[in-house]
Amino acid sequence: MDGEVVEHRRLVLAVDGGNSKTDVALVTEDGEVLATGRAGPFAPQSEGVAAALDVVEEAVRQALAQVPLGGAPGPDRSPDAPGPDNSPNDASGPDHFPDRPTVLGRFDHVAAYLAGADLPVEEEALAHEFARRGFGPDISVRNDTFAVLRAGASGPWGVAVVCGAGINAVGVSPTGEVTRFPALGHLSGDWGGGQGIAEEALWHAARAEDGRGPATALAELCTRHFAVGTVEELILEIHFGRLDESRLHELTPGVFATAAAGDPIARSLVERQAEEITVLAEVCLRRLDLLETPTEVVLGGGILQARDPLLTALLDASFAARAPRAKILVVDVPPIVGAALNGLEHLGATDLAKARLRARYERA
Structure with a gap:
């Protein structure tokens, strides 16, 4: 009309x-x-x-x-x-x-x-x-960790730590100040995420098999999951390109299960992951002068959203000691x-x- x-x-x-x-x-x-x-x-x-x-x-x-x-x-x-x-x-x-x-x-x-x-x-x-x-x-582009922060927080500010295939964190203050990390993996000081945990598990498994390190059930996890006779065989499969190294992340759930069963090496990896998650959040809070301010810390990514009981307990204790004013939220x-x-x-x-x-x- x-x-x-x-x-x-x-x-x-x-x-x-x-x-x-x-x-x-x-x-x-x-x-x-x-x-x-x-x-x-x-x-x-x-x-x-x-x-x-x-x-x-x-x-x-x-x-x-x-x-x-x-x-x-x-x-x-x-x-x-x-x-x-x-x-x-x-x-x-x-x-x-x-x-x-x-x-x-x-x-x-x-x-x-x-x-x-x-x-x-x-x-x-x-x-x-x-x-x-x-x-x-009108276009805005940012790292995906900022989306996790807004998905889990009650408002537009807070801290987010993402632990999935890799690991990263960001923080936004109530005034809009931003803190972040390069997040380029080992090169920029990062440790953990599914790929990092799995690579570390393979490292310990190799040393357990050849005698350079203590025995660990992670060696059996590696050989069983990839249906090979030895850890060395698995390493050579990756070295010669017959197995994509990115598939190592498939080991991650098994690492957590092995830790829960009491294997000390596997447990040390879960403990280190909890430490890395906490320190990322703590540094963001410190940089933004929010350590003494009640602040939402959003945890996202596959490893954190799985809510593994051991990792959750370690995180609760670590945050209580190092960032007691933080309010921990797992994005849902x-x-x-x-x-x-x-x-x-x-x-x-x-x-x-x-x-x-x-x-x-x-x-x-």
Whole structure:
């Protein structure tokens, strides 16, 4: 109808780019999740920035295929407006998105929280690529640990420690001051995460087998899990490329089980992991002058979310001794929630909208 005003609900594209998968969510400013999509790992450091963004595009196309574009008009285009090629703006399925500007460019804000964005310069490079591809006029890119923080905390500040395949931590003060780490693995002083624990377990297993170190049930764990006769055989399988070294992380649950069964070497690895998690949080709190302030410390990542009884008990004791004012929270919703909440807050969304979003994932 001539003169009719079409209400536009602003739209956030939330992105959680992880080491194992990439999730996206299309979220309106009032907290409705219109659609979601999932694609493969987000790996700019090994695959390159362009390939990593291709993965995001795949997930976005999946999401947009679920929602007619008329159901969520972009900032500069009504549902009936033609696309960039003057064709009808029809969005009934993925085949109707042949041109990148038609698929993208419809988001009022892109909130992308990404593995591999460990340094500000990497965040800038990824933000540039999002902009170059026309995702939208307003783009924020940060490390995925910030999404875990917002997913688990009651507000936009606090400390988060993520212990999954690797380990990382960030802190945000009530005034917005940020502290973080390079998170480049052993090179930057990190220890632990699933891959690190497994590599250390193999190191101890090798020394136990050849006599350089004390006996440990970790040697049997390694040979049994990978169906080899000796630890040396497993090492050679990795050395000659017949077994991908990244598969070592499969040992991690067994390391925790071996520790629980009383093996002293395995227990020492769990104790060291608890120490690393605590010290990361403690340093963040100290840098932000929050050690004496009640502060939420969000724990996320597969190892922490598994709530292993031994690790949990060690963490409780360690935090009580070193950061007694910290309020420990284990995140119970996926990181995409944190990305979306940050996006909504960027748009100035209401508390009701944020609660609506969180409820959607808490019910899932």
